[in-house]
Amino acid sequence: MKYIYKIGSLVVIVLSIFSCEDVLVEDPPSNISLSSFYQSETDALAGLYGAYSNIYGFYGTTTMQYGEMNADDMTVSPLVSDNFSWDEFTYNSDVTGGIWSNGFSGINRANEVIFYTDRIDFDPERKADLIAEAKALRALYYFNLVRAMGGVPLYETPTIGFDAVMAPRATEEQIYELVIRDLTDAATELEGTNAAGRIGADAANALLARVYLYRGDYANALIHAKNVINTQRYELFDDYADAFTPENDNGIEHIFQVQYLTGERNSGIPGNFGPRAPSxxxxxxxxxxxxxxxxxxxxxxxxxxxxxxxxxxxxxxxxxxxxxxxxxxxxxxxxxxxxxxxxxxxxxDREAEFLSGLNFTVIRYADILLIAAEALNEESPADDDKYTWINLVRERARNGVETDLPDLSGLTQDQFRTAVLEERRFELAFEGQRAWDLKRRSQFLTRLRAQGKNVEDYMLLFPIPDTQRKLNTSLTQNLGWEVE
Incomplete structure (x- = not known):
């Protein structure tokens, strides 16, 4: 059942408070008005909802373009060519303008919550929770940016004046240090679960597991995946299909979802995947x-x-x-x-008729089980718990047909590496993970070239948008994208 309390229904409120100006042209007077605005706990909560509103710019179409369309399992529909450039790597440096502006807008809003909420007098525990939640959002936005483009400017306070926004690119390591620190603070400070669409400790731990997996830090990926597993608050739906229906949004398998509500904040995902018969x-x-x-x-x-x-x-x-x-x-x-x-x-979503309320799942329990299995195989390959976790996913996938996807056992460490990557491929298909999985396992270029795509080595990273480099001359371009 959908929760009544949804981030999507609250965005309308905050959009009247926070404008959509580009973060790189922040006007000093706006910060004066913001300091006047942040006077109470209610104001701090409204600011947090404003920071959450940017999440819609990352999950949905953007996720599909960056995580699926430019990988090997998804292609552009032969009837609709709107994603052809993503499918064929023919885009230019302007393609990342949206994710950059949206990401840094969300980061700045999160920084405003952290900065100004700390100066408001209200219950210290609730204050700490709001700040920790804003840090988790900042981490999520930075994680999406650093995976896509490598090192980007690092901001831990709101941008006040023009001088502050002209920061050069930090290193990838510096960005990941902030991401991990922020998510660790959230995992430590927050309760395990939160209202629908908001990050709690469980979601922070799940995201930490994903971050560490992407970094190849399997020991820490295992720790944080097990933190989620050991809560015993999550399990797989009995039916695989139930994880992707609106009536089961915010269900037992969903650790963190972006909230949609039919007629108010509509999801474009079902329509983008559906069969198109134009005439x-x-x-x-x-x-x-x-x-x-x-x-x-x-x-x-x-x-x-x-x-x-x-x-x-x-x-x-x-x-x-x-x-x-x-x-x-x-x-x-x-x-x-x-x-x-x-x-x-x-x-x-057959009942949607264009207005779909299907939530977008950022991370779910099946992903955590597979992260734990993969990480354990790297850390302690003889430990059979890895089979327990991956076989839970396979058992649900075969739905009682014992000849399909039999339980795995007796694999070498390298065989298990292959098996868990393939399990992720089909279990998490079209959920925005495929390109990132191939990149972290150094298989991206090989797989795409095997499909005949003209993908160069430097395309592992996306370009820094030229419009931002004109605004901030201290920004350097990623190698290979300098001349287009």
Whole structure:
């Protein structure tokens, strides 16, 4: 069941307080007005909601572009070319302008909460909680930026005046030090769970596990994954499909979700994945109210290599039932003549009719189980707990068909490395993790080139936006992107 208390429904309030100006052109008078605004706990909470509002700029379409479209499992729909540049690595340095501006806007808002809340007189424990939550948000925004572009400017206080915003790029190590410190503070200070859409200690620990895994620090990844497992507050849904339906948002498997609410803050994910029939008898056969966006498609490699299982049947479909309830089954073959034989059905929201309230899952329990399994294999390969964790995921995926995805056992350390990466590939398919998994395991270039894509070594990082380099001349460009 959806919680009534949702970040999405509160953003409208804070948008009247916080404007959308670019963080790099912060005006000193705005900080004077902010200091006047932050007078009470209620003001601090409103500021925190303002910092949360930037999360929508990271999760959804942005996640798919950075984490899936430029990897090997997703491709652009043959009927919609709006993501062609992402699929073929033909974008220029302006492509990262949105994630940069949104990220630093969120960082600045989080810094304002941290800076000004500390100066308000109210209950010290509640004050510490709000500050810790703002730190976790700052860490999340910086983690997204540093993975994408490497070292970026480091700000731990609000930008006051023009001099403060002209910082050069910090090193990746410096950014990760802040990310880890902020998330550790949140994991230590906050209660395990929080209101829907807000970060608690469990979410902070889960994000720390992800950060450490990406860094190749398996010992710490294991510690923080086990911190989540040992709470015993999370478990897998019995049915894999239940993890991706609006009625199960904020459920037992969801550690942290971005909140959407039909008619108020609508998710574009189901429409971007749905089968698109722009004209003819099937134009409004999936959603009665409109033609779906249909931007994304599974790559032929993903379809061919995804092993037979119930999980596969949830993830991919070659047909669907006409929304009218009368016409019956429509195959992708008959609609598209074989040019689009499968669509990604994992996020189907058939009742949405364009206005979907499906939450976006930032991290869920299955991911934590696989992080724990992978990290334990690196730290203590003889420890059979790694099989316990990965086999929980496989058992749910086969849904009672014992011949599908049998339990793993007796693998060498290297065989298990391959197995857990493949398990992540199919369990977390199209959830924004694939490109990052390939990059951290040094397989990104090899996999993309095997598909015939012209991806150069330097494309492991995205470019610093040229517009920001013109505003801040101290910013250097990532190697390889200097001349376009």
């Amino acid at each position: 003819g008898p099937y134009a409004k056969s999936f959603w009665a109210g409109t033609v779906v966006g249909g931007s994304y498609a599974p790559s032929p490699e993903f379809v061919a290599e995804n092993p037979t299982s119930y999980r596969r049947s949830v993830t991919l479909a070659d047909s669907y039932e006409h929304i009218d309830g009368v016409t019956g089954t429509i195959t992708m073959e008959e609609v598209y003549g074989g040019t689009f034989p499968y669509y990604i059905s994992k996020f189907d």
